[in-house]
Amino acid sequence: xxxxxxxxxxxxxxxxxxxxxxxxxxxxxxxxxxxxxxxxxxxxxxxxxxxxxxxxxxxxxxxxxxxxxxxxxxxxxxxxxxxxxxxxxxxxxxxxxxxxxxxxxxxxxxxxxxxxxxxxxxxxxxxxxxxxxxxxxxxxxxxxxxxxxxxxxxxxxxxxxxxxxxxxxxxxxxxxxxxxxxxxxxxxxxxxxxxxxxxxxxxxxxxxxxxxxxxxxxxxxxxxxxxxxxxxxxxxxxxxxxxxxxxxxxxxxxxxxxxxxxxxxxxxxxxxxxxxxxxxxxxxxxxxxxxxxxxxxxxxxxxxxxxx
Amino acid sequence: xxxxxxxxxxxxxxxxxxxxxxxxxxxxxxxxxxxxxxxxxxxxxxxxxxxxxxxxxxxxxxxxxxxxxxxxxxxxxxxxxxxxxxxxxxxxxxxxxxxxxxxxxxxxxxxxxxxxxxxxxxxxxxxxxxxxxxxxxxxxxxxxxxxxxxxxxxxxxxxxxxxxxxxxxxxxxxxxxxxxxxxxxxxxxxxxxxxxxxxxxxxxxxxxxxxxxxxxxxxxxxxxxxxxxxxxxxxxxxxxxxxxxxxxxxxxxxxxxxxxxxxxxxxxxxxxxxxxxxxxxxxxxxxxxxxxxxxxxxxxxxxxxxxxxxxxxxxxxxxxxxxxxxxxxxxxxxxxxxxxxxxxxxxxxxxxxxxxxxxxxxxxxxxxxxxxxxxxxxxxxxxxxxxxxxxxxxxxxxxxxxxxxxxxxxxxxxxxxxxxxxxxxxxxxxxxxxxxxxxx
Ligand SMILES: Nc1nc2c(ncn2[C@@H]2O[C@H](COP(=O)(O)OP(=O)(O)O)[C@@H](O)[C@H]2O)c(=O)[nH]1
Ligand SMILES: [Mg+2]
Numbered sequence: 208x209x210x211x212x213x214x215x216x217x218x219x220x221x222x223x224x225x226x227x228x229x230x231x232x233x234x235x236x237x238x239x240x241x242x243x244x245x246x247x248x249x250x251x252x253x254x255x256x257x258x259x260x261x262x263x264x265x266x267x268x269x270x271x272x273x274x275x276x277x278x279x280x281x282x283x284x285x286x287x288x289x290x291x292x293x294x295x296x297x298x299x300x301x302x303x304x305x306x307x308x309x310x311x312x313x314x315x316x317x318x319x320x321x322x323x324x325x326x327x328x329x330x331x332x333x334x335x336x337x338x339x340x341x342x343x344x345x346x347x348x349x350x351x352x353x354x355x356x357x358x359x360x361x362x363x364x365x366x367x368x369x370x371x372x373x374x375x376x377x378x379x380x381x382x383x384x385x386x387x388x389x390x391x392x393x394x395x396x397x398x399x400x401x402x403x404x405x406x407x408x409x410x411x412x413x414x415x416x417x418x419x420x421x422x423x424x425x426x427x428x429x430x431x432x433x434x435x436x437x438x439x440x441x442x443x444x445x446x447x448x449x450x451x452x453x454x455x456x457x458x459x460x461x462x463x464x465x466x467x468x469x470x471x472x473x474x475x476x477x478x479x480x481x482x483x484x485x486x487x488x489x490x491x492x493x494x495x496x497x498x499x500x501x502x503x504x505x506x507x508x509x510x511x512x513x514x515x
Numbered sequence: 516x517x518x519x520x521x522x523x524x525x526x527x528x529x530x531x532x533x534x535x536x537x538x539x540x541x542x543x544x545x546x547x548x549x550x551x552x553x554x555x556x557x558x559x560x561x562x563x564x565x566x567x568x569x570x571x572x573x574x575x576x577x578x579x580x581x582x583x584x585x586x587x588x589x590x591x592x593x594x595x596x597x598x599x600x601x602x603x604x605x606x607x608x609x610x611x612x613x614x615x616x617x618x619x620x621x622x623x624x625x626x627x628x629x630x631x632x633x634x635x636x637x638x639x640x641x642x643x644x645x646x647x648x649x650x651x652x653x654x655x656x657x658x659x660x661x662x663x664x665x666x667x668x669x670x671x672x673x674x675x676x677x678x679x680x681x682x683x684x685x686x687x688x689x690x691x692x693x694x695x696x697x698x699x700x701x702x703x704x705x706x707x708x709x710x711x712x713x714x715x716x717x718x719x720x721x722x723x724x725x726x727x728x729x730x731x732x733x734x735x736x737x738x739x740x741x742x743x744x745x746x747x748x749x750x751x752x753x754x755x756x757x758x759x760x761x762x763x764x765x766x767x768x769x770x771x772x773x774x775x776x777x778x779x780x781x782x783x784x785x786x787x788x789x790x791x792x793x794x795x796x797x798x799x800x801x802x803x804x805x806x807x808x809x810x811x812x813x814x815x816x817x818x819x820x821x822x823x824x825x826x827x828x829x830x831x832x833x834x835x836x837x838x839x840x841x842x843x844x845x846x847x848x849x850x851x852x853x854x855x856x857x858x859x860x861x862x863x864x865x866x867x868x869x870x871x872x873x874x875x876x877x878x879x880x881x882x883x884x885x886x887x888x889x890x891x892x893x894x895x896x897x898x899x900x901x902x903x904x905x906x907x908x909x910x911x912x913x914x915x916x917x918x919x920x921x922x923x924x925x926x927x928x929x930x931x932x933x934x935x936x937x938x939x940x941x942x943x944x945x946x947x948x949x950x951x952x953x954x955x
Pocket of ligand 2: 351397
């Protein structure tokens with residue numbers, strides 16, 4: 208399936224009725240308030256949030272002064288470009304180490320999709336014949352290590368795990384050592400889900416990251432905040448608090464195969480300047496995509512792209 | 516912005532309205548606009564908000580409200596009451612009546628917290644004397660069965676599953692049969708996470724229901740869910756006719772507007788609130804508490820009253836002016852601490868304010884520390900107090916010596932000050948209307 212086809216499958220259902228409504232009130236020419244209100248509805252319902260939505264509508268209003276739009280599609284495209292622009296300005300590919308293992312760490316709240324994203328990354332790199340080590344630094348959740356072990360087997364990655372309840376810092380330490388000793392290309396570190404409101408757990412996370420950077424200079428090369436695409440406005444708070452605790456280099460928005468559009472990423476990108484790097488579109492190892500700002504922005508408005 | 520809450524907005528809007536006495540329809544609309552924004556920011560679904568506001572407006576236009584001497588409180592009360600009634604009005608018990616075993620099936624999206632909820636529910640039922648069997652019907656997610664087995668062990672209840680090559684509805688059915696044989700009187704079915712738009716998986720959910728006829732079919736929903744909560748709940752309800760909802764991750768700082776969306780579109784009660792990773796962190800759902808949470812108020816109303824009573828109004832005005840000009844010195848900081856001390860425990864109070872509960876700022880200093888803080892600040896030169904950014908390492912050592920404290924203590928105070936200043940300025944620029952709540 209094409210990159211955003213899967214996304215759109217879900218989108219089609221929800222965005223269709225909004226779109227037809229907009230279509231029915233659209234008149235070529237200048238923008239009416241009625242139209243802008245409907246546009247606001249689209250963005251709010253995509254979880255973009257009140258503030259980012261207002262900013263976007265304001266800039267559209269500004270930009271459209273003296274301009275006229277022939278069709279709804281025209282207008283959507285303008286708006287989508289606006290959204291894509293937010294991401295484009297902060298876009299950065301996944302960083303790769305000059306030498307030694309490249310280290311990516313997944314962090315985030317419970318159930319957001321960290322472990323599955325690790326599995327997907329493992330799949331991506333082992334398929335490229337790279338040597339991958341997984342670190343099971345979620346020693347807290349029941350059977351979290353077993354979950355990662357299944358994925359390690361399926362993807363052909365090595366796994367470093369300790370017993371349940373042990374120190375995640377120690378897992379990170381051993382995994383870093385193992386990655387170096389085994390000349391791994393990649394070390395992917397899974398961490399326990401934690402709510403950003405838990406101060407002690409955020410401290411624990413800092414420690415894991417510290418251990419990694421001490422053992423492998425320059426690492427972790429990416430600290431990815433994994434956010435469930437279904438998340439509402441709390442996603443922005445999560446991003447703020449996680450970014451304050453550790454250096455978040457990018458986001459992975461998961462579950463975009465569902466009907467949610469992941470609009471909170473727009474709010475996060477515009478307020479915090481954190482780029483989206485990855486997108487999860489299913490539960491299988493192959494269901495991971497690099498983020499495509501234009502495709503994402505277009506699907507936010509339910510615009511069909513010829514190829515995406 | 517970050518620290519806005521309905522409580523502070525309404526306090527402000529209503530202060531203005533109150534000043535004018537009798538309300539007009541326009542005033543009401545003004546106030547309700549704030550309510551609308553707050554609900555949207557709390558993730559209540561757009562359409563649900565629209566309907567909700569329309570209903571509330573009607574009630575607010577009642578002559579009694581318009582002519583009331585305290586219209587602000589009246590409006591808040593109406594909004595709050597409407598929320599509570601939409602959220603189910605009261606607590607709703609689990610229905611495990613009928614011939615045993617009573618079957619409870621848990622459904623939901625991926626990662627919503629079904630497995631943990633299964634364990635929590637099991638523990639609670641066990642404590643009330645039931646013999647519980649936990650059954651894992653999740654044959655998809657790696658180690659999902661294992662996870663439930665571990666959770667069952669932690670809760671001290673029995674566990675059942677079959678190979679992951681057996682279909683979930685068969686596992687569910689065999690689980691119930693097993694419960695009959697072994698005299699378990701409650702069976703909890705943990706099912707795989709599924710998307711409501713995945714027709715195949717939704718059909719499986721229906722087959723599980725048909726195979727076991729669960730008395731309770733609970734939809735487990737993450738409190739952080741956004742606008743799609745409506746679609747999700749509607750579809751699950753359509754397919755398995757849910758009997759109630761469990762709202763999870765309420766130990767986060769999410770406002771949890773999804774609760775309202777779901778209650779509205781399904782008309783089904785929210786039965787439980789899940790509040791942490793420990794199996795004990797599980798409660799009956801209280802609509803009134805949730806209503807306050809969604810509005811970001813509740814205790815904050817008390818706080819405003821308390822603050823109003825405690826603060827020296829003239830100082831408040833001075834302070835507001837200073838913040839507008841982005842001036843905040845260590846002397847102001849000390850003043851604020853003294854004001855706050857009048858109100859009681861600093862940390863507890865401050866955490867009642869929505870933005871502050873989540874701002875991971877170190878506000879936990881003990882009021883008893885005030886004397887030490889005073890000593891430190893008194894050991895500074897007037898210039899240092901006015902412009903703390905100049906306080907270098909050597910100055911810190913001098914101040915520590917002068918005040919009989921340690922450099923660490925001086926550092927800590929300065930850090931607190933800088934954090935407070937940053938926060939105040941952030942709020943200052945984000946919203947000119949927050950008024951007195953800013954002052955802490
Ligand atoms: N549909 C869908 N499900 C996902 C996606 N990513 C993860 N999941 C599911 O979400 C649930 C939680 O994922 P997991 O990786 O265990 O989350 P963690 O707690 O953050 O490690 C599992 O059931 C996953 O299969 C995705 O992109 N799409
Ligand atoms: Mg995990």
